[in-house]
Amino acid sequence: xxxxxxxxxxxxxxxxxxxxxxMAAELLKALKADCKALFIASSPDDVELTEQHAYDMKANYExxxxxxxxxxxxxxxxxxxxxxxxKNADFIILAGGHVPTQLNFFQEIQLRRLLKDFHGVLMGxxxxxxxxxxxxxxxxxxxxxxxxxxxxxxxxxxxxxxTMVIPHYQMIKDWTLDGLRLFEDVAYSDSAKxxxxxxxxxxxSYLYGHDGVEELRGEAYRIHDGQLTQISHDGDILRx
Numbered sequence: 446x447x448x449x450x451x452x453x454x455x456x457x458x459x460x461x462x463x464x465x466x467x468m469a470a471e472l473l474k475a476l477k478a479d480c481k482a483l484f485i486a487s488s489p490d491d492v493e494l495t496e497q498h499a500y501d502m503k504a505n506y507e508x509x510x511x512x513x514x515x516x517x518x519x520x521x522x523x524x525x526x527x528x529x530x531x532k533n534a535d536f537i538i539l540a541g542g543h544v545p546t547q548l549n550f551f552q553e554i555q556l557r558r559l560l561k562d563f564h565g566v567l568m569g570x571x572x573x574x575x576x577x578x579x580x581x582x583x584x585x586x587x588x589x590x591x592x593x594x595x596x597x598x599x600x601x602x603x604x605x606x607x608t609m610v611i612p613h614y615q616m617i618k619d620w621t622l623d624g625l626r627l628f629e630d631v632a633y634s635d636s637a638k639x640x641x642x643x644x645x646x647x648x649x650s651y652l653y654g655h656d657g658v659e660e661l662r663g664e665a666y667r668i669h670d671g672q673l674t675q676i677s678h679d680g681d682i683l684r685x
Contacts, residue, residue, distance in 0.1 A: 447560070448475045449567040449605055451574040451652040453612035454541075460501075462509035465649035466663035466679060469509055475566045475655070476536055479514040482506075483534035486520040487542025487572050489550045495520050498540055502570075527554040535565045539573025544583050548576050548600060557603045567605070571612045574652070577605040582643055584611050584632060591623040591631055598635065606659060608652055608685055614645035614666060628673070637671030645673070652685070659685040 450472060455462055462469035484499040499518050506513075517523075519530055531537070537560075540547070551557070560567075569577045575584070581602035585591045611617075611632065620627045636643055646652075650663030661683040667676045677683045 446657060447563055447565065447567055447605070447654065449569070449577070449652070449654040450475075451569040451577050451606065451608075451610065451654070453571060453574070453610075453614070453646040453650060454648040455568060455570060455651070456505050460505040460508055462506065462511075463649050466651065468649075468651055468653075468662070471653060471655075472566075472568070473510060476511055479512050480535040480566075481515040481517075481533060482513050482536040482538060483517050483519055483530055484538045485540060485556070485573075486518070486550065487540040487547040489521040489524070492520065492522070494542075495540070498542075502538060502540075521550075524550075524554050527556070528559060531556070531559040531563060534563070537563065537565065537567045539567065539569045539577065541571030541573060543586065544572045544575050544581065545597075545600075547572050548581060548583075548602065551576060551603060552601075557601070560603060560605070574610050574612055574646075576602045578602045578609050579604045579607055580609065580641070582609045582611070582635070582641065584643075585622055585627065588623060591625050599639065599641070606652060606654065606685075608659070608661070609641055609643050610652070611643050611645045611668075613648060615647040618645075628668075632668055633671045633673065636668045640670075643668040644676075649679070650677075661685055 457463050486495040503516050581600045645666040653660045664679050665677045
């Protein structure tokens, strides 16, 4: 059975894994020593960005005592090996980045299907966390995306969780895009129209899936029927 950590951001300012809400400790406990890691890109055609993000994350993991026997980057260059790369991994990392771009790549490599037989540890970072959902809420982030039609706003994801996450809440809660407020004018409205609930996670909070259960750990907010409510605080564990 897969163990997963679906994070907003897993790192502290110094790059080490965030100990807040027990994440670093649980990750160290879940991973075996000298694990085989697979870093799956968010922008599969941007080699420079992928390599920078991947190796920055590798250094961050190592600061926290995680060791690797292999650390493989997965992007357009080796996508034909998708099945073997996933099968060989103990630890899969879904990069942060642009949600639709990453999701298109996941669909090309049939990652949803490949993960059905994966029994290791998976970490989602920001976009990777959003795309781990069964139904992904593509919360706008680039100019023009507030005008997405419904078929573009709700897409099939990896199916690891039913929980639809909006990450980095503490950073983006007051942002505007295309002249609209990202939350009051966009996410609240989308929730009311669709009937979906969205869970807003600040950095330091995460979804922890283990032993067939899912827990929301740390501070979180739920958007339900167009209304935002705080549902948990730092240190809380909420069964989903």
